Amino acid sequence: MGQNFLTTTLGKLVGWGRGNSVWPAQFGLACCAIEMIATATAGVDIARFGSEAFRASPRQSDLMIVSGRVSQKMAPILRTIYDQMPEPKWVISMGACASTGGVFNNYALLQGVDKIVPVDVYIPGCPPRPEDLLNALMILQERIKAQGIMPRQ
Amino acid sequence: MLESYVPILIFVLIVLGLVGALVTLSFVLGPSKLYKRKLAPYESGIIPDTPAFRRLSVRFYLTAMLFIIFDVEAVFFYPWAVLLRQLKWFGLIEMLVFIGILVIALAHIWRKGGLDWE
Amino acid sequence: MADRSGQSVTDTIGQGVTINKSGETGAFGGEILTVNFGPHHPSTHGVLRLIVDLDGEQVRSLKPVIGYLHTGIEKQMEALRWQQGVVVTDRHDYLSPPINNLAYALAVERLLGVEVPPRAQALRVIMSELTRLASHLVWMGTSGLELGAMSMLMYCFRERDTIMDLNEEISGFRMHTSYIRPGGVFADATPRFLEMLDRFVNTMPSNIDEYEALLTNNPIWRSRTIGVGRLSADDAKVLGATGPMLRGSGVAWDLRKAIPYTGYESYDFEIATSDLCDCYGRYLVRIKEMRQAVKILRQALDRLPDGPVNIDDRKVLPPPREELETSMEAVIHHFKLFTEGYSVPPGDVYVAVESGRGENGCYIVSDGTHKPRRVKFRSASFVNLQALERMALNHMVADMIAIIGTADAVLGDCDR
Amino acid sequence: MIPETLIVERGVSGGDQWVTVGPADVHDALAALRDEGYRLLVFLTCVDHLVDSSRKWPARYEVVYQLRNMDTLEQLRVRAFVDGDPPRIDSVSDLFPPANWDERETYDLFGVVFNGHPELTRILMPDDWVGHPLRRDYPVGGEVVEFSEEHEAWQTAPDKA
Numbered sequence: 001m002g003q004n005f006l007t008t009t010l011g012k013l014v015g016w017g018r019g020n021s022v023w024p025a026q027f028g029l030a031c032c033a034i035e036m037i038a039t040a041t042a043g044v045d046i047a048r049f050g051s052e053a054f055r056a057s058p059r060q061s062d063l064m065i066v067s068g069r070v071s072q073k074m075a076p077i078l079r080t081i082y083d084q085m086p087e088p089k090w091v092i093s094m095g096a097c098a099s100t101g102g103v104f105n106n107y108a109l110l111q112g113v114d115k116i117v118p119v120d121v122y123i124p125g126c127p128p129r130p131e132d133l134l135n136a137l138m139i140l141q142e143r144i145k146a147q148g149i150m151p152r153q
Numbered sequence: 154m155l156e157s158y159v160p161i162l163i164f165v166l167i168v169l170g171l172v173g174a175l176v177t178l179s180f181v182l183g184p185s186k187l188y189k190r191k192l193a194p195y196e197s198g199i200i201p202d203t204p205a206f207r208r209l210s211v212r213f214y215l216t217a218m219l220f221i222i223f224d225v226e227a228v229f230f231y232p233w234a235v236l237l238r239q240l241k242w243f244g245l246i247e248m249l250v251f252i253g254i255l256v257i258a259l260a261h262i263w264r265k266g267g268l269d270w271e
Numbered sequence: 272m273a274d275r276s277g278q279s280v281t282d283t284i285g286q287g288v289t290i291n292k293s294g295e296t297g298a299f300g301g302e303i304l305t306v307n308f309g310p311h312h313p314s315t316h317g318v319l320r321l322i323v324d325l326d327g328e329q330v331r332s333l334k335p336v337i338g339y340l341h342t343g344i345e346k347q348m349e350a351l352r353w354q355q356g357v358v359v360t361d362r363h364d365y366l367s368p369p370i371n372n373l374a375y376a377l378a379v380e381r382l383l384g385v386e387v388p389p390r391a392q393a394l395r396v397i398m399s400e401l402t403r404l405a406s407h408l409v410w411m412g413t414s415g416l417e418l419g420a421m422s423m424l425m426y427c428f429r430e431r432d433t434i435m436d437l438n439e440e441i442s443g444f445r446m447h448t449s450y451i452r453p454g455g456v457f458a459d460a461t462p463r464f465l466e467m468l469d470r471f472v473n474t475m476p477s478n479i480d481e482y483e484a485l486l487t488n489n490p491i492w493r494s495r496t497i498g499v500g501r502l503s504a505d506d507a508k509v510l511g512a513t514g515p516m517l518r519g520s521g522v523a524w525d526l527r528k529a530i531p532y533t534g535y536e537s538y539d540f541e542i543a544t545s546d547l548c549d550c551y552g553r554y555l556v557r558i559k560e561m562r563q564a565v566k567i568l569r570q571a572l573d574r575l576p577d578g579p580v581n582i583d584d585r586k587v588l589p590p591p592r593e594e595l596e597t598s599m600e601a602v603i604h605h606f607k608l609f610t611e612g613y614s615v616p617p618g619d620v621y622v623a624v625e626s627g628r629g630e631n632g633c634y635i636v637s638d639g640t641h642k643p644r645r646v647k648f649r650s651a652s653f654v655n656l657q658a659l660e661r662m663a664l665n666h667m668v669a670d671m672i673a674i675i676g677t678a679d680a681v682l683g684d685c686d687r
Numbered sequence: 688m689i690p691e692t693l694i695v696e697r698g699v700s701g702g703d704q705w706v707t708v709g710p711a712d713v714h715d716a717l718a719a720l721r722d723e724g725y726r727l728l729v730f731l732t733c734v735d736h737l738v739d740s741s742r743k744w745p746a747r748y749e750v751v752y753q754l755r756n757m758d759t760l761e762q763l764r765v766r767a768f769v770d771g772d773p774p775r776i777d778s779v780s781d782l783f784p785p786a787n788w789d790e791r792e793t794y795d796l797f798g799v800v801f802n803g804h805p806e807l808t809r810i811l812m813p814d815d816w817v818g819h820p821l822r823r824d825y826p827v828g829g830e831v832v833e834f835s836e837e838h839e840a841w842q843t844a845p846d847k848a
Contacts, residue, residue: 014182026313030340030683031365031446033317034409038435041412041428056313057195071686073813074318074339077198077310083190087183103359106350107820107828108343108812126362127446151184197309197320210301210327338811343828345796346820350827381701508757511727511785529760617741620701621753621764623729634753636734638741649730649753653792654785686811 011148018062018088019144020050022137025061025085027078029068032095032127036067044130049137058085063140064117065133069097070110082117090144092136093119096126215267226255297326310339314417314672317682319656321675328667333660337653341686348646352612353379353453356643360633361447363648364684366406369398370626371648372451374633377532377622379453382615382637385584389576391455392534397468397571398441398450399533399624400564404475405434406627407557407564411482414554414676418495423485430478433471440464454588455581468572475565483558496550500662500674503548510658514629514651515560516678519553521546526625538567550677557679560627586613612641621649628652628679648687652680689716703753705764710750713767714777717752721782725754725763728783731790733797737823746770748799752779769799778804796821 028036039046046052055061058081070078082091093113096102099122101111113119120143121136193200233240233248240247262268297303308321315321318339324332344363348356360375361368373395380387387395408427415423435445441464442448442457450457460468486492502512504520517524525542527535543559545552581588589608590601617639623632629651636645655678663674689706693716696707708716717728731752736744746768755762769776778801780787790801791810798819801807809816818825 010182027311029318030342031362034365034446037409037413037424038428038432040424041432042425043429043432054313058311059195069340069342071339071341072816073341073811074310077339080190080193080200081198081311083188084193084195086191087186101829103362104342104344104347105827105829105832106343106347107826108341108346109829111830129445149182196307198311199307199309199320201307203305205304207302207304208300210297210299212299212327338809338813341811343820346825346827378701508726509784511729511783524757618700619734619751619764621703621729621762630729632729634730634732634751638739644736644739644741645732645734647730647732653788657785657788 007149011150012145015145015148019141022049022051022063022090022141022144023053023055023061024051024063024065024092025058025081026054026056027064027066027081029066029070029074030097032067032098035127035130036065036094036133039130039133044134046134046137049134049141051137058082061085062088063090063092065092065094066098066113066117066119067094067127069095069102069104070113071108072110075110075116078113079116088144088147090120090140091117092121092123092133092140094123094133094136095128096124099124102126212270219262219267222258223255226251297331298329299327301327303331308671315675316413316680317685319675319680319682319685321659321671323668323671325668330663330666330668330671333663333671335656335659337656337682337685339686340682342683344687345646345648348643350642352641353615353643354608354612356646357449357452358447360648361449362683363687364626364628364631364650364652364681365446366409366681366684367399367402367626367628367631368447368449369395369402369451370624370631371633372449373399373533374622374624374631374648375635375646376451376453377624378620378633378635379615381620381622382618382635383453383587384616385454385582385587387455387533387582388579389534390459390578391580393571393575394456394460394580395451395533396535396538397460397568397575398438398448398456400567400571401434401437403627404561404564405431407561408434410557410627410676410679411486411554414673414679415486415492417672417676419491420486420489423482426478426481426485430475437464437467437471440467452588454584455579459580460575465572465575468568472565472568472572476562479558479561479565486554487558493551495670495673496554496677497547498549499666499670500550500553500677501548502658502662504546506661507658510661511654512629512658513654514625514627514679515543515553515556516629516655516658518542518544519556519677520548526623526630530623532622532624538570540566550673553677614639614641615643619645623649626651626684628681628684629655631684648684650684650687652678652682652685656680656685689719700764703762703764705766707766707768710767710769710776713750713752713765714779714782716765717754717779717782720754720763720765724756724758725761727755727757728779728785728789729753729755729762731779731786731793733793733799733821735797735821735823744768746774748774748797750776750793750799773798773800775800775802777802778807780804795819798822 040054064082064085093099098113101109121140123132123136125132233244237244295303304325306323306325308323310318310320320336322334322336323330344359347359356375357372360371364371408431412424412427438448439445441460442450502520504522507517507520507522521544523542523544528542540563543556543563545555585604589605594601595605615637617637619636621632621634623630630649631651632649634647635643638644659678663671693708693712694706695709698705734749734751736747736749748769750767750769752765767776776799778790780790788810790804791807793799794801794807795809795811796819
């Protein structure tokens with residue numbers, strides 16, 4: 001699709017719309033989930049970025065924040081939840097355990113959630129501060145706005 | 154005579170236009186890849202193998218019917234409430250008769266035990 | 272309404288409680304529906320999965336399935352040296368990290384036969400009570416949220432953020448402080464920490480009154496929790512429940528009083544109990560426990576002894592930095608500690624500490640090498656979850672949410 | 688206390704009394720202790736003594752029961768040494784309900800089979816997992832970390848001796 005009027009301005013509009021209303025799926029696993037909840041409360045308010053509505057069901061959410069360590073027993077379930085989310089969808093891997101297995105390099109953990117789902121933004125930290133999660137969300141919003149209507153590469 | 158209805162017409166047009174635009178735009182612009190795993194029923198992450206439809210006990214149906222009866226009854230209050238001034242005593246008596254009949258029905262249901270859950 | 276009391280345990284020890292199987296006809300003509308209350312669920316306080324047989328609205332049988340957060344922590348600690356293991360102990364019960372460190376540190380110290388100086392003991396009590404408060408605040412926030420009290424989340428996490436700032440001030444880290452280590456604590460309390468703690472202890476009782484004002488006489492909260500999840504005293508004892516699950520049934524059992532550790536015997540506080548035996552009773556127990564925690568913090572702060580915070584045994588703890596330039600022994604000790612680590616005399620020990628959920632303990636078997644042979648964490652949530660089925664029997668599905676909340680199970684602690 | 692015939696060895700370690708009991712009569716010993724007042728089974732676990740030079744161990748697997756008397760605050764640790772390809776021992780879940788899950792976890796992570804357990808299946812690992820992770824000859828797993836000479840020794844498996 002060439003860069004004509006339709007894809008640029010409309011793309012900006014759609015990108016602006018999608019970027020500012022990213023609804024995360026409630027995927028709290030371990031310690032990072034407590035910091036994710038702390039991000040949603042009044043102290044560090046995620047509602048300022050339009051992501052306050054933590055949807056319980058994957059059908060209504062377009063961002064999956066994998067917050068916590070993914071065990072081998074949980075991996076197929078995480079993949080199922082990711083599959084059941086409608087496009088366009090993004091993934092933030094929150095914390096060292098989700099990104100690389102973190103402190104636990106052993107048989108029980110999936111060493112990095114990008115082995116089963118494509119990840120957009122990684123957040124270091126164990127657990128990362130709530131402000132780190134907001135920073136990751138802002139990075140993701142820039143990417144969504146830049147993406148516009150184009151399918152994700 | 155029809156002029157007084159024009160505002161409603163405009164209102165309906167705006168609503169239909171807005172809703173239509175939203176639905177078609179999101180249908181056109183949103184990517185949609187449907188595949189088996191996505192359409193599988195969501196049951197907290199587990200693909201369920203037990204059937205989801207089971208025969209439910211009759212209590213639920215009974216409660217639903219009771220709700221509908223008394224809800225529809227409530228709908229009749231609105232026009233009556235709006236025109237209460239004009240209808241004067243006649244409207245009041247008429248509505249009391251209407252309510253009386255339904256109160257008798259409610260008492261019957263209560264006595265027969267249709268309201269308690271067990 | 273359905274009989275709200277769960278089936279008593281004493282008559283059915285050991286047998287399964289399942290009354291109806293999926294597909295059979297239920298009590299009122301409908302069929303039993305098997306529902307998956309799965310790992311990805313907003314109100315299971317983590318990745319707990321419940322297979323529930325429902326007859327219409329009532330729970331006929333409930334089978335918890337755990338393991339979705341199994342992190343192999345016990346295997347990991349067998350591969351880490353003694354001083355490295357502290358970092359991992361923070362992360363298995365992630366709502367009360369210092370209390371896990373305390374169990375591990377006390378066990379290693381008892382094997383080594385050392386005793387930490389009194390200032391370190393007082394700092395350990397301060398950190399344990401702070402994290403107990405934080406753990407109860409997270410519980411009350413999320414349990415309130417599940418039963419409709421949305422504002423509880425905002426109120427509770429406001430105080431929790433203050434506690435996180437305190438943690439960060441003393442140990443540099445919000446949640447997993449790794450503050451309590453075998454041989455002492457990470458660092459001495461800075462004057463700013465003591466002043467922040469003093470301000471926190473002065474304001475906390477009024478905040479707890481705020482929570483009580485919101486919930487205790489709230490008709491919705493009372494009707495959702497009174498009579499729900501009944502667990503009688505002897506049921507709780509037979510099922511091995513500990514912590515608020517046990518104290519909510521009237522049994523006055525608190526490890527800090529029964530088997531005191533790190534100087535708890537020198538603080539006066541009451542054991543928070545309530546003999547209502549239901550979710551409301553356990554809520555009252557946790558509120559009282561928060562008030563007692565503030566009382567302990569006040570006493571610990573007023574009588575904080577001064578002195579060193581670490582034992583001066585160079586075999587276990589590295590020498591201070593500035594000594595490395597001058598003394599050769601310090602360099603040797605430092606080198607040996609950080610290459611091979613210290614070794615602990617052979618033997619095994621079990622130390623139990625009282626965490627927000629119940630008795631969290633650490634059983635260590637040492638074979639004299641510089642790595643533990645076996646580390647077993649006694650997890651309170653692991654045992655309390657087994658009482659879930661007894662409490663949730665014949666209750667409505669909505670009551671089951673309150674029952675999962677009242678068990679206050681942290682799945683990291685349960686699955687280790 | 689337990690009838691003297693059952694006790695193989697007795698001692699104190701880490702401030703707790705402990706008693707060693709033959710694997711066959713664990714059930715009777717614990718029943719006697721429970722009736723005597725040790726009503727709370729604090730935990731039940733297994734220790735793998737493969738290549739353990741710290742002491743002469745009668746068998747490879749040591750099943751440990753920690754009991755506590757809630758009234759007199761006494762704690763007692765009962766050990767039972769078990770051997771065999773799947774080491775077998777009697778289940779005590781009919782005496783102590785908390786033992787139900789503890790035994791399932793010990794079976795799951797160590798492979799110790801408890802006879803008479805109502806439902807001995809894996810509890811922590813995925814159901815189709817092969818092997819019992821907490822045995823000493825099971826490698827720690829995880830990924831090889833480059834430039835860390837530690838990683839070969841990361842396994843707690845016995846040295847190549």
